[in-house]
Amino acid sequence: MNTRLSPIPQNQRIIHYNPTRISIMTFLTAASLLTSRSAAYVTRPAFSVTRTMSAFSKSDVSLMAEKGQAEVVLVGCGAPNRGMGWYHGLQMVEKKCPHASLDYVVEPWFMGPGASGPGGDDFQKCQAEWESVYGVKFATSLSELPPPKAPRLALISGRTADNPRLLSEAIANGSKCIYLEKPGAPTVAELQAMKEEAAAAGVEVLMGYNKNVCKYVSKTREYAATVPGSHVTFVSNNAYENTPASLGECFERNAEGMLKNMAIHELALLVSFYDVSVENIESVTADKEFSSMQTLAGPSGKEWTDFDKIKFTIKTKTGKEVSVQADRCGGTDSYATVTKDDKEIFRYYMPDDDDKKLVKELTAKYPTAMPYFFTQDPDYITVKERVAKHTVDGQPAEGIATIDIAVETLRVAEYLTPILREQLK
DSSP: OEEOSEEEEEEOOOEEOOOOOOOOOOOOOOGGGGOTTOOOOOGGGGEEEEEEEGGGOTTHHHHSOOOOEEEEEEEOOSTTOOOOOHHHHHHTTTTTTTEEEEEEOOTTTTTTTTTTTTTTHHEEEEEEEHHHHOOEEESGGGGGGGGOOOOOOEEEOOOOOHHHHHHHHHHHHOOOOEEEEOOOOOSSSHHHOOOOOHHHHHHHHHHGGGGGGGHHHHHHHHHHHHTTTEEEEEEEOOOHHHHHHHHHHHHTTTTGGGGGGGTHHHHHHHHHHHOOOTTTTTEEEEEEOOEEEEEEETSSSSSSHHHHHHEEEEEESOOOOOEEEEEEESSSSEEEEEEEEEEEEEEEEEEOHHHHHHHHHHHHHHSSTHHHHHHHHHHHHHHHHOOOOHHOOOOOOOOBBBBHHHHHHHHHHHHHHHHHHHOOO
């Protein structure tokens, strides 16, 4: 483990970790790859390519997942370079998760109404490459898929509003386990209903809260435990441009709001490790000097009100105190700090110096991709691999948040949002 001293403050320690490097595939751009396979495709407007149910006839179905692998269905690929689903798929076709075989992609938007819109051309190139090079099969709905030939893992990374329906469809179409991206559902009531539906079907739901397995989180918690009276702050940054257009697009695309989206990872940490629950919160105080809330128009013209940055401290009835700081335009690094008597004594970054070199390489290779993909890459791999292995062998997925954690996290987000908005008026 590499250690270096930070000039500010004088006694601050910054510890870094060295996650495994990854390689990212290069998109093939040859138009010849957009060839069809024996009536498996239907041409749509703007040359979109899709499959009908006949694409998965019994004679066409081949087992891709090998022994000891989960048959992964990626539900909601999204746009290349922007969609979290796309990045999940990229890691799997690159064999970064040994227990996960990406066999199917379900993408109704870019194989349907969104084919001729922004991102449609890029998606078609991605589809052509993944089909031709990796043998991945594409569909517009889960109902088109054949019965599973190996333990099926549905990785749901679509719009939050669609998740309740997608979970039901994943259960109905043979999923043994479901990996659900945060926050899981738009509301607590919907997520609770999803939890109950999955339990009744005997299907386990695990969450994509990757920061629960981050070294910067575990090392910060370990250090803080050695310093009585210390205070931990978790800091999350994104790299959106600080402009009305950029933030307006962000607000609209993540309409559930910052606390249910970007900062939901930090809230999951608080629920998992700091005894934070709605019933156990004694007080929450916004840092008004740091925080900002704006009302901005999205691409549709509709106005959205959300935090572009927020910092707050929670005190629990059981005597714990912890802070969260999130900034949509703060950069690419996430980190955590430990302070004592208002002086910072420890800081742990993600990524470290070695990984920053990799991030620089990947940024040059994919200049339009979301920067946080690269800084959190090793943790995305860890979560997928643990969930895929669990799907195959049933052994506990160490450190992975359950849907129970997700329900309480969403409850906390819904509880905090109006309080913090009121404090910032």
